[in-house]
Amino acid sequence: MTNIPPQVLLLVGALLIPLLKGKAKTAYMLLLPTVAFYGYLQLEIGTYWQVTFMGFELTLxxxxxxxxxxxxxxxxVTFISVIYNSHVKGAMEHFAGFLYAGSAMGVILAGDLITFFVFWELLTVGAAFLLLVRRTSQSLGAAVRYALVHVFGGLILLAGIVLHITETGSTAFTEIGLNGLANYLIFFGFGINCAWPILHSWLTDCYPESTVGGIVFMATFTTKAAIYALMRGFPAEPSLIWIGTGMATFPIFYAVIENDLRRVLAYSLINQVGFMVVGIGIGTGLSMNGSAAHVYADILFKGLLFMSVGAVMHQTGKVKATELGGLAKSMPFTCVCCIVGAASISAFPLFSGFASKSIIMTAAAEGHHTIVWLALLFASAGVFHHAGIKIPFFVFFSHDGGHRVEEAPLNMRIAMGIAAVGCIAIGTFPNQTLYPLLPFDAPAYEPYTFAHVMAQTLLLVFSALAFTLLMTGGIYPAEVRSVNIDSDWIYRKGGKWVYGLFDKSLNAINAAAHKSIIEDALGKLGRFTQQGPAHIFEWIMTPYWALKGKSKEEQKELKVSLATAAEKGTFPIGITAWLSILVLALLFLF
Amino acid sequence: MNGSHHPISKTAKVTVHCLFIICGILFILDLLFFSEFFDKHAYFEWENWPGFYAVYGFVACVLLVLVSKYILRPLVMRDEDYYD
Structure with missing residues (x-):
């Protein structure tokens, strides 16, 4: 086993990218994944590339x-993204892409939790860099929010891993199972990267702020690495079925009313990852194969959709449904690729989603998960509605947005073409392409039965009918320039509120404390130390003077002289002596 | 660009009519073949109901749009510069 580990190849290889320019740079960047793929073909099942570090056995x-x-x-997908992105001149974006891709490979090849965690964190660094390189104020804000959310998630995961290693005494990354604090922490650490409901908003908030090419990487690595982690750590965990069902259903409502088309795709990304999570939750060989197959298909079709919308963004500078439309004549190739991606995500027969998503549906039905099955069927119809029809319709058809632009650059067309061919190949010949790669033991699955083709076609065609009737009837919600608040509100607006709350409450306490302690109490203390003894002596002496029959005038004079004496601390010796005796007597008594 | 003045162009009309025809043909096919000639490998009883998938797809999408438009949008929609 003399191969170089692919993650090391990409991460170290990326360091040379800034030294190269032009075609040499592109050729070099294409060479890296090509060599990695050659290495992949040589790989045999087993454990390789072990190093000992600080007493821990690390497995790369x-x-x-x-x-x-x-x-x-x-x-x-790294290879395709390099082609798609090859027109980008600066080295930073390419470097970030390779850092991101290499880290993702590091995550999936890690044999122990420590190695896993290191690459898991590098993944965040790579993604944050990809956001930064767009150099807009929005992308800068998104990068910071992205980093904060993932650092938080990373800390939860780290705490879980440290506890887990302490409890079990082993760093091995095997099935973890949901029991005990340590494992719950790991579970939620995975969940943040997997974009579970409520924990998801970093994805829909940040991905659409990425560069045209960066988002293709983003759509691939973070969530799919999390799916891998769940597949390893928590197979057949029942709660994942419901988490996944939530992921598959709620984003489609948001996607219908969202105006930013890359954000629509980000919501549909969560929706698709939801199917994979359900498959892991069901935990049979068939369902887990379904999840793995859907990861494979999704990376290609979601990449293709992001690439085609990105190509439109690259040519027109626009990405909102309100600003686009009628581009089919200007960008026919991109239009066809987008439709292939749309048909694949919608699981039309002959397209990739049909061969992958249906495995999960079948596994859900076999497991008698009735409500889940119905919800996933609803999500299948819904995804066709918002990703399958909405994206191509608002970009390439609909009203004419007035953009007269050139077709996408050649490198983009090649990249989209490869992905499109992949989608069709997987969908049409799953037994020759995708199914042999499926990792789990399960009975052979045949997607192309008359009943299945018929059922899926009916579902989709009547979804299209609903879209058409709602559109022509004027009921379909008009695209509006707007933002829709989601759970990122908690840290974007909520953060400000919390800040305001702390500002008001803590500063009010501070001001009150300043007034009562610094201004009032200290002043009073000062006055007390200055005048207090005189007053005390007055209280004691006044009845004594009255008994001795002193007149009011005499008492006043005595008071003044007592006060002066007390302030200056100059008492007649007699009084001081008496006070000393009093103190000694008190000490003696108690 | 005469077409841009009209909400529905001629191509769009043809496409819509094609869709109606396809829907009709498929629906009839489903009615004809339901449970009679083909084993549907159904896991649930309702999969054998004629037109189940068609009705489910249609109703699901109408519900999806109505809920998004009339419930979700009023709740979550804000001005574009809400976060600025």
Whole structure:
């Protein structure tokens, strides 16, 4: 086993990118994933690339069928993204992309929790860099929010891993299972990267602020690495079925009313990842294969959709439904690619989603998860509605947005073409392409039965009918320039509110404390130390003077002289002596 | 660009009519073949109901749009510069 680990190849190889320019740079960047793929083909099942570091045995290469299918598609999408992005001149974006891709491969090949965690964190660094390189104020804000959310998630995961290693005494990354604090922390650490409901908003908030090419990487790595982690750590965990069902259903409502088309795709990304999470939750060989297959198919079709919308954004500078439309004549190739991606995500027969999503549906039905099955069917119809029809319709058809632009650059068309061919190949010949890669033991699955083709076609065609009737009837919600608040509100607006709350409450306490302690209490203390003794002596002496029959005038004079004496501390010796005796007597008595 | 003045162009009309025809043909096919000639490998009883998938797809999408438009949008929609 003399291969270089693919993650090391990409991470170290990325360091040379800034030194190269033009075609040499593109050629070099294409060479890296090509060599990695050649290495992938040589890999055999086993454990490789072990190093000892600070007393821990670290494994950089756990090769089995699960890591192999992820590695396969991760390398392919890196290759496609390099082509798609090759027009970008600066080195920073490419470097960030390779850092991100290499880290993702590091995550899926890690055989122990420490290695896993290091690459998991590098993943965040890579993604945050990809956001930064767009150099807009929005992308800067998004990068900071992205980093904060993931650092938070990373800390939860780290706490979980440290506890887990302490409890079990082992760093091995095997099935973890949901029991005990440590494992719950790991579970939620995975969940943040997996974009579970409520924990999801970093994705829809930040991804659409990325560069045209960066988002293709983003759509691939973070969530799919989290799916891999769940597949390893928490297979057949029942709560994942419901988490996944939530992910598959709620984003489609948002997607219908969202105006930013890359954000629509970000919502549909969560929706698709939801199907994968359900598959892991069901936990049978068939359902887990369904999840793995859907990861593979989704990376290609979601990448294709992001690439085609990105190409439109690159040519027109616009990405909102309100600003686009009628581009089919100007950008026919991109239009066809977008439709292929749309048909694939919608799971039309002959397109990739049909061969992958249906495995999860079948597994849900076999497991008698009736409500889940109905919800996923609803989500399937819904995804066709918002990603399958809405995206191509508002970009390439609909009203004419007035953009007269050139077709996308050649490199973008090549990249989209490869992805489109991949989508069709997987969808049409799943037994020759995708299914042999599936990692888990399960009975053979055949998607192309008359009943299945018929059922899926009916579902989709009547969804299209609903869209058409709602559109022509004027009921379909008009695209409006707007933002829709989501759970990122908690830290974007809520953060300000919390700040305001603390500002008001803590500063009010501070001001009150200043007034009562610094201004009032200290002044009073000062006056007390100055005048207090005189007053005390007055209280004691006044009845004594009255008994001695002193007149009011005499008493006043005595008071003045007592006060002066008390302030200056100059008492007649007699009084001081008496006071000394009093103190001694008190000490003696108690 | 005469078409841009009209809300529905001629191509769009043809497409819509094609869709109606496809829907009709498929629906009839489904009615004809339901449980009679083909084993549907159904896991649930309702999969054998004629037109189940068609009705489900249609109703799901109408519900999806109505809920998004009349419930979700009033709740969550803000001005574009809300976060600025």
């Amino acid at each position: 290469g756990r090769i089995d069928k699960v890591s192999l299918i992820f590695l396969n598609i991760f390398i392919i």
